[in-house]
Amino acid sequence: MTDTKKPDETRVVAPVDPTRRTEIDKQRVPMSARPYRLLALVKQDAVVRVQKEPDDTVMTWPHLLSIEFLAAGVMSVFLLLMGLFINAPLEELANGNVTPAVAKAPWYFLGLQELLAYFHPSVAGVLVPGFVLVGAALIPYVDRRNAATRPSERKTAVVLFSLFCILGLTLTFIGIFFRGPGYSFVIPYLPFFQNSTNGLHFAL
Amino acid sequence: MSFLERVDTSIRRSPVWRSIFRNPYPNDERSRAYAVMNNVFLHLHPVRVRQHAVRFAYTFCLGGLSFFLFLVLTVTGVYLMFFYVPSATQAYTNILDLQTRVAFGLLTRNIHRWGAHLMVFFVFLHMMRVFYHGAYKPPREFNWVVGVVLLFLTIMLSFTGYLLPWDQIAYWAITIGSNMAGYAPLFNVPGKVLLLGGLEVGQNTLLRFYVLHIMVFPLVAALFMAVHFWRIRKDGGISGPL
Numbered sequence: 144m145t146d147t148k149k150p151d152e153t154r155v156v157a158p159v160d161p162t163r164r165t166e167i168d169k170q171r172v173p174m175s176a177r178p179y180r181l182l183a184l185v186k187q188d189a190v191v192r193v194q195k196e197p198d199d200t201v202m203t204w205p206h207l208l209s210i211e212f213l214a215a216g217v218m219s220v221f222l223l224l225m226g227l228f229i230n231a232p233l234e235e236l237a238n239g240n241v242t243p244a245v246a247k248a249p250w251y252f253l254g255l256q257e258l259l260a261y262f263h264p265s266v267a268g269v270l271v272p273g274f275v276l277v278g279a280a281l282i283p284y285v286d287r288r289n290a291a292t293r294p295s296e297r298k299t300a301v302v303l304f305s306l307f308c309i310l311g312l313t314l315t316f317i318g319i320f321f322r323g324p325g326y327s328f329v330i331p332y333l334p335f336f337q338n339s340t341n342g343l344h345f346a347l
Numbered sequence: 348m349s350f351l352e353r354v355d356t357s358i359r360r361s362p363v364w365r366s367i368f369r370n371p372y373p374n375d376e377r378s379r380a381y382a383v384m385n386n387v388f389l390h391l392h393p394v395r396v397r398q399h400a401v402r403f404a405y406t407f408c409l410g411g412l413s414f415f416l417f418l419v420l421t422v423t424g425v426y427l428m429f430f431y432v433p434s435a436t437q438a439y440t441n442i443l444d445l446q447t448r449v450a451f452g453l454l455t456r457n458i459h460r461w462g463a464h465l466m467v468f469f470v471f472l473h474m475m476r477v478f479y480h481g482a483y484k485p486p487r488e489f490n491w492v493v494g495v496v497l498l499f500l501t502i503m504l505s506f507t508g509y510l511l512p513w514d515q516i517a518y519w520a521i522t523i524g525s526n527m528a529g530y531a532p533l534f535n536v537p538g539k540v541l542l543l544g545g546l547e548v549g550q551n552t553l554l555r556f557y558v559l560h561i562m563v564f565p566l567v568a569a570l571f572m573a574v575h576f577w578r579i580r581k582d583g584g585i586s587g588p589l
Contacts, residue, residue, distance in 0.1 A: 200395040204379045207396050208389065214408040215415045222419065222465075226457035233446070236439045237518035239547060246519040248527070249509050251467050251502055255527060268527030280495040282478070283488035292481030293589045304478050346516045347464055 232346040244324040245344040253318030254311050260326065319345050391576060399588035405480075406585065409473035413501075414572065416466040423459040424561065426451075431511070433557035435550040438513035463505050470501045482586035490578040493571055500568040507560035510553060521556070522548050 201207075234243075248256045258267035286300050294301045323329030323344045330336040331343055348356075358364055359371075373382040380394040399405055430445045430452065432438065445452040474494060477483060483491035510521045525548070529539040536546075544551025579585060 199398045201398050201401055202376060202379045203383045203392045203394055203396050204373055204389070206401045207392060208383075210401065210403055211408065211411055214403075214412055218412055218415060219419075222458050222462055225461045226454045229457065229461070230453065231457050231460035232516060233442060233512055234515040237435075237513045237515055237548075239518065239522075239549075241515070243515050243519055246523055248520050248524045249506060250464070251471075251505070252524055252527070256523060259527065264527060264530040265532065268530045269532070272527075276495065276499060279474075279498075280492045283483040283485075283491045286484075290484060292484060292586065294479060297481060300481075301479065308475065347460070 234346075245322070245326070247318070247322070247326075247345065250315065250319060250345075250347065254314035256326075257314040257318040257322070319343075393580065393584065397584055397587075400585045405588070407472075407476060409469055409476050413466055413469045413473055416462050416469060417568070417572070419462050420459060420466065421565065423455045423462065426455050427459060428561060433511070433553050435513065435553055438511065438553060442512045442514075463508060467501055467505050470498050474498060477586075480586055480589065484586070486582050487578075487586065490575060490582065493575045493578065497568060497571050497575060500564055500571065504560065504564045504568065507556040507564065510548070510556045511560065513553065518548055521552070 247253060255267055255272060258271060261267070262271075286297075289297050289300070291297050320331055320343065321328055323331075323338075323340050327338070329338050329340045329344070331340055333339050334341070369385060370378055370381045373379040383389045383392055383394050427445065430449050431441045442456070445456060447453075477491065477494065506521075506524060510517045525539060525542055528542065529535050531538050539546065542552075542555070543549070544555050
């Protein structure tokens with residue numbers, strides 16, 4: 144007999160069908176009849192060797208922190224090399240009177256700028272980004288019924304999200320690589336195409 | 348004991364050293380727990396973490412690296428601030444001087460630029476990782492929302508910083524970017540005037556973007572990051588394995 148104290152919610156005892164009485168139920172008698180209670184029946188060897196719960200945790204130092212420090216170090220070296228060998232772009236002084244041949248937004252907005260070529264600006268510039276941000280924030284409240292986290296058990300969510308990401312990435316890629324002077328459609332580097340240009344019209 | 352070992356031991360035993368580092372080098376479980384718990388920077392973490400959370404291939408360190416890039420950008424950004432005046436007549440010359448005459452100016456600007464692009468990219472990747480792991484499911488729904496706010500803030504940080512060199516790329520990228528926002532119904536003209544401080548990109552815009560870039564957005568982002576990290580702990584660490 145071990146004095147294991149159970150959490151409150153598991154201590155509620157439901158009436159047991161007489162045909163399904165277990166060994167514990169047979170032992171259960173009114174408190175007035177016995178000065179002690181039977182809490183659990185345990186096998187003999189378990190009394191002497193109380194088993195610890197399986198513990199799947201590890202110490203933060205060194206197991207987690209060493210990985211973090213290594214990742215930060217690799218990132219630092221990478222940034223240092225980038226900074227040493229590739230210079231940040233800088234063109235002529237800003238001039239509102241001289242429109243450059245190719246005027247592009249920063250790369251993370253190029254998907255939206257690409258949409259601007261197909262839709263009215265109030266759709267591409269306002270509705271879509273608003274929908275994307277609000278929609279993204281609402282994902283956990285829409286995807287409520289399915290508690291599974293494994294991709295194979297939540298195919299709809301995974302497929303929809305992936306399609307959405309691929310769509311956004313494709314638009315951004317077109318905006319980066321296939322748009323040239325005057326935001327016309329160009330094909331970079333391949334001279335046998337009619338609308339080819341020799342180089343990217345893109346600055347990071 | 349060699350000379351160096353003796354110096355090492357005497358430094359570690361000195362009252363100054365022991366006043367700074369309260370615990371000896373963590374070798375056993377107890378001292379390792381103290382090392383994390385008693386350190387202001389490390390106590391962001393719990394003393395123990397679940398085994399799957401430590402696997403590199405589970406998180407790819409994307410969130411942590413986004414935060415690390417934020418720190419790198421803060422440090423390099425502060426250095427750049429010493430040499431930069433947000434004035435339409437001076438800003439561009441400041442950048443030229445920074446690149447040619449300031450010690451490590453070009454390198455710092457390069458790191459700041461590449462780090463900024465990388466941070467936007469890593470926050471995107473982090474968001475995708477979290478989605479594919481279903482890590483926004485209860486009880487972590489609101490932390491996902493905080494994450495979306497952080498994504499927005501990251502993009503706005505990058506966007507406002509884009510204008511500061513005051514060259515043609517900057518000017519026209521911001522002109523196009525803010526033109527898109529200028530098509531909001533009802534809010535178009537007041538919205539644009541509020542954002543640009545005028546009807547087109549100019550001195551007022553530069554000052555506004557500068558203040559937003561170096562003060563407002565970093566502070567707000569730091570606040571949301573604190574909530575983001577705190578909630579990870581409160582929700583029982585990062586989400587379970589698949």
